[in-house]
Amino acid sequence: MMDHALDLASVRDATERLLTGVGKLDNASVTESSRLPGWSRGHVLAHLARNADALVNVLEGRRMYVSGEARDADIERDAPRPLAAQLADVRESAARFQETGAAPADWSRTVALRNGVTDSASRVPFRRWAEVELHHVDLGIGYELEDLPAEFTERETGFLAARFAGNPDVPPTRLTDGTRAWRTGREAETPEVTVTGPPADLLGWLAGRRAGAALTVEGGPLPTLPPL
Numbered sequence: 418m419m420d421h422a423l424d425l426a427s428v429r430d431a432t433e434r435l436l437t438g439v440g441k442l443d444n445a446s447v448t449e450s451s452r453l454p455g456w457s458r459g460h461v462l463a464h465l466a467r468n469a470d471a472l473v474n475v476l477e478g479r480r481m482y483v484s485g486e487a488r489d490a491d492i493e494r495d496a497p498r499p500l501a502a503q504l505a506d507v508r509e510s511a512a513r514f515q516e517t518g519a520a521p522a523d524w525s526r527t528v529a530l531r532n533g534v535t536d537s538a539s540r541v542p543f544r545r546w547a548e549v550e551l552h553h554v555d556l557g558i559g560y561e562l563e564d565l566p567a568e569f570t571e572r573e574t575g576f577l578a579a580r581f582a583g584n585p586d587v588p589p590t591r592l593t594d595g596t597r598a599w600r601t602g603r604e605a606e607t608p609e610v611t612v613t614g615p616p617a618d619l620l621g622w623l624a625g626r627r628a629g630a631a632l633t634v635e636g637g638p639l640p641t642l643p644p645l
Contacts, residue, residue: 419537419543420539421539425519428514428515428542429515431550436507439556440500442558443500446558457496458558461555462556463491466503467510472541476528481530481531524537525539547569551626554626562621563617577601577624578623580645581643583604584601585603587602589605589607589610590610590612590640610634612640613634
């Protein structure tokens with residue numbers, strides 16, 4: 418069961434960690450490449466700010482983005498800004514998200530996200546938590562997958578495993594870190610492939626952040642996952 422209030426607190430803490438890390442950069446560093454192909458660190462920060470506002474839209478019953486083109490244009494517009502402007506935007510948009518999340522609401526209602534995806538309103542804070550944590554890693558400023566809170570790593574691994582569950586292009590797969598286990602891919606009584614590795618590497622592979630070199634695979638090659 419989702420606890421949106423606890424997740425909102427986790428979003429706040431994750432945002433403060435990100436702002437502290439980014440605050441150590443300078444204007445030149447913001448223009449340097451992030452770990453996401455084609456995006457500078459400024460692109461990542463602009464996306465984080467606009468995503469906070471988009472999730473406010475979701476919680477208030479509006480379209481998440483006017484269009485995909487408008488989303489991309491906003492990121493391109495905001496990416497070149499100096500560090501101070503980036504920090505202020507991330508901080509202020511995060512505050513707007515927290516304010517909206519604190520308002521009385523029916524958290525069991527269904528909300529519309531992008532590309533026809535729907536979800537429970539109660540899961541929106543966790544989705545924002547994932548955006549902040551994973552994009553903090555994407556900035557390439559010393560915050561790694563191993564630094565993620567253990568609770569987040571476990572929950573996001575389960576979330577992404579469920580996302581690929583039933584996908585006909587992914588073989589029936591069992592994932593384990595030696596303690597916990599998840600299932601993903603096509604439905605089958607017995608998984609064809611077992612993937613074992615440290616929690617950070619399992620999450621990195623599922624999230625498209627690592628190629629899976631540190632994972633051990635039995636029953637076939639490491640499955641190719643669809644893009645997120």
